[in-house]
Amino acid sequence: MLSVINAGAVEMKGWQVHVGLQYNELLVSADGAIVVGESGLPVSIGKNGMVFAGYPMTDLKIAIKITGDYTQIQVQITIKGTMFGLKSGTPMPKNLNLLNDGYKCPAAKRQGYFSTESMWRLID
Structure with a gap:
């Protein structure tokens, strides 16, 4: 799961x-977003x-205008796929970058323990 929150x-x-x-990685589905430059899924990401x-x-939107309604300031992308070459451990992205001007992303970090999935967060 990838969460993007506009704080x-x-x-x-x-x-x-x-x-x-x-x-x-081979991406099978991404609910809540589209993959730019791809016409359909599944797609080999490499x-x-x-x-x-x-x-x-x-x-x-910004939180001050919507009084804390997270459905308007946050999106969560449920990512499903498979990977090849992972010997052990939980997969994590190499890097995350918000491409919108004026935003920086902290380094990706694991939140809790997930045996078969990872959670990535981008917070302004």
């Missing part, structure tokens, strides 16, 4: 996230990663 003071129009990968864009929620 900033400016509405995030047309959000996009690059997810750099480290194995030869080690170059992929760019997710908002769909159906393309813009993320």
